[in-house]
Amino acid sequence: MSALALADRGTTLPRELEAQWARTRQLFSRAFASSLHFSIATVDADGAPHVTPIGSVLLGEPGRGVFFEVFTRRLSANLSRDSRVSILAVDSGRGFWLRSLFRGHFARAPAMRLVGRVLGPPRRATKEEQQRFARRVGAVRWMKGHDLLWGRLEFVRDFAVERIEPVHLGAMTAHLE
Numbered sequence: 001m002s003a004l005a006l007a008d009r010g011t012t013l014p015r016e017l018e019a020q021w022a023r024t025r026q027l028f029s030r031a032f033a034s035s036l037h038f039s040i041a042t043v044d045a046d047g048a049p050h051v052t053p054i055g056s057v058l059l060g061e062p063g064r065g066v067f068f069e070v071f072t073r074r075l076s077a078n079l080s081r082d083s084r085v086s087i088l089a090v091d092s093g094r095g096f097w098l099r100s101l102f103r104g105h106f107a108r109a110p111a112m113r114l115v116g117r118v119l120g121p122p123r124r125a126t127k128e129e130q131q132r133f134a135r136r137v138g139a140v141r142w143m144k145g146h147d148l149l150w151g152r153l154e155f156v157r158d159f160a161v162e163r164i165e166p167v168h169l170g171a172m173t174a175h176l177e
Contacts (some may be wrong), residue, residue: 031089111167
């Protein structure tokens with residue numbers, strides 16, 4: 001049975017996924033801090049991949065998360081037909097990459113992909129979800145663009161993770177496997 005099926009039934013996720021979750025959350029936090037977005041892939045009506053930047057992914061309990069559905073016309077349409085998603089987080093920190101290039105290896109995974117499914121239609125975000133994201137972008141709340149991008153975060157999509165895939169970059173990440 002897949003991790004998604006287990007999660008939907010309220011059953012504990014596989015230990016592998018649960019053990020990876022803390023590292024996954026850390027990488028997602030570093031990725032947002034370094035680039036202010038993630039990439040989310042869906043499948044369009046013709047079966048082609050569609051990738052869009054999305055800054056509002058929040059990871060929760062192991063194997064679960066939400067993202068705010070803002071500026072996502074094609075993403076929403078794709079998810080109404082096919083619930084599969086892949087979310088990519090890349091730690092783009094300049095110092096992290098320069099140290100890694102100098103050493104010839106990454107000390108930790110530079111990127112991670114979550115593969116799973118959304119769990120139904122958009123729903124109203126909870127106050128806690130809105131506050132959690134507001135804290136994440138609080139440092140720029142005084143800037144004009146803050147309200148333009150994040151002033152109306154009302155709806156989220158829940159998702160369940162079926163698997164976590166570290167991104168491999170040849171010899172630079174071989175020791176992390």
